[in-house]
Amino acid sequence: MVNKDWESRVAYLGPEASFTHLAAGTVFAGEWLMPYATIPECIEAVANGEVEFAVVPLENALEGSVPLTIDYLFHDVELHVSAEILSPIEQHFMVHPQQVENWQDIEMVYSHPHALAQCHKYLYYRFRGVPLEQTTSTAAAAKYVAENPSRTIAAIGNEFAAKKYGLTIVEPNIHDFHFNHTRFFVLQKKNIKLDKKGHDNSPKTTLMIKLPVDDRSGALHQVLSVFSWRQLNLSKIESRPLKTGLGNYFFIMDVLDDEQSVMMQGAKEELRALGCEVKSLGTYFTYKKE
Numbered sequence: 476m477v478n479k480d481w482e483s484r485v486a487y488l489g490p491e492a493s494f495t496h497l498a499a500g501t502v503f504a505g506e507w508l509m510p511y512a513t514i515p516e517c518i519e520a521v522a523n524g525e526v527e528f529a530v531v532p533l534e535n536a537l538e539g540s541v542p543l544t545i546d547y548l549f550h551d552v553e554l555h556v557s558a559e560i561l562s563p564i565e566q567h568f569m570v571h572p573q574q575v576e577n578w579q580d581i582e583m584v585y586s587h588p589h590a591l592a593q594c595h596k597y598l599y600y601r602f603r604g605v606p607l608e609q610t611t612s613t614a615a616a617a618k619y620v621a622e623n624p625s626r627t628i629a630a631i632g633n634e635f636a637a638k639k640y641g642l643t644i645v646e647p648n649i650h651d652f653h654f655n656h657t658r659f660f661v662l663q664k665k666n667i668k669l670d671k672k673g674h675d676n677s678p679k680t681t682l683m684i685k686l687p688v689d690d691r692s693g694a695l696h697q698v699l700s701v702f703s704w705r706q707l708n709l710s711k712i713e714s715r716p717l718k719t720g721l722g723n724y725f726f727i728m729d730v731l732d733d734e735q736s737v738m739m740q741g742a743k744e745e746l747r748a749l750g751c752e753v754k755s756l757g758t759y760f761t762y763k764k765e
């Protein structure tokens with residue numbers, strides 16, 4: 476349980492009305508939400524004690540992982556996941572009200588790289604050849620378009636960003652696939668599950684595993700059998716480069732159990748006995764944004 480005698484400071488990938496801001500609001504309504512410009516700045520803010528929590532994007536159903544978040548958590552900081560938030564994502568095409576007449580002749584489209592990728596087909600068929608400009612978030616794109624009313628430019632983002640920055644949505648729901656969801660991590664220094672109203676009551680643990688250095692054949696198979704014979708269900712496995720040489724990876728695994736269970740304790744012990752390095756990000760519950 477989190478002690479809630481004080482108001483928590485919560486960093487999020489801003490500015491206001493980013494998808495991360497909306498996700499953070501579902502779990503931290505009424506708390507002190509503080510926008511930061513980039514994912515590393517959010518993570519550093521919690522690591523050096525400026526804030527108690529940080530909310531950052533981790534994975535999108537269409538585009539896959541946000542490598543910056545995963546790599547930062549593995550290489551740069553010792554933090555824990557205290558919750559995950561799943562949020563539906565709807566991308567809209569928006570312009571400054573002064574440019575509504577010209578929106579078909581847009582000269583540049585601004586958004587976060589994940590959002591641009593989620594709308595790749597739409598942009599290809601509708602605005603082929605129009606330059607795409609990456610921003611630190613969809614809300615940053617909306618803010619930029621709002622600050623440049625004389626330019627024939629557009630942003631891709633959510634309806635709250637359109638409202639917040641006074642833009643007009645000229646084409647709603649332009650994401651290429653209907654099932655567009657993003658998973659966000661709530662990070663904290665302490666290894667404590669966030670136990671607020673509205674979670675799913677199913678603990679999940681994220682482990683980051685480095686295989687033994689001897690590079691023996693079957694090492695990954697051995698790791699997987701540690702979970703398999705204990706009937707520990709994995710909901711995700713992914714590899715990321717260790718950044719030490721080609722072919723060197725670590726694995727991120729999400730296990731559907733509490734780190735404190737007998738089976739999980741045994742699994743971690745056995746992994747270490749096999750020569751693996753195991754970094755646990757802790758156990759957390761899932762919160763869903765409607």
Ligand SMILES: O=C(O)C(=O)C[C@]1(C(=O)O)C=C[C@@H](O)C=C1
Binds near residue numbers: 492495532587589656
């Ligand atoms: O740009 C935003 O609004 C964000 O919160 C970032 C982010 C991401 O990193 O994937 C979050 C959700 C959407 O998938 C698009 C962008």
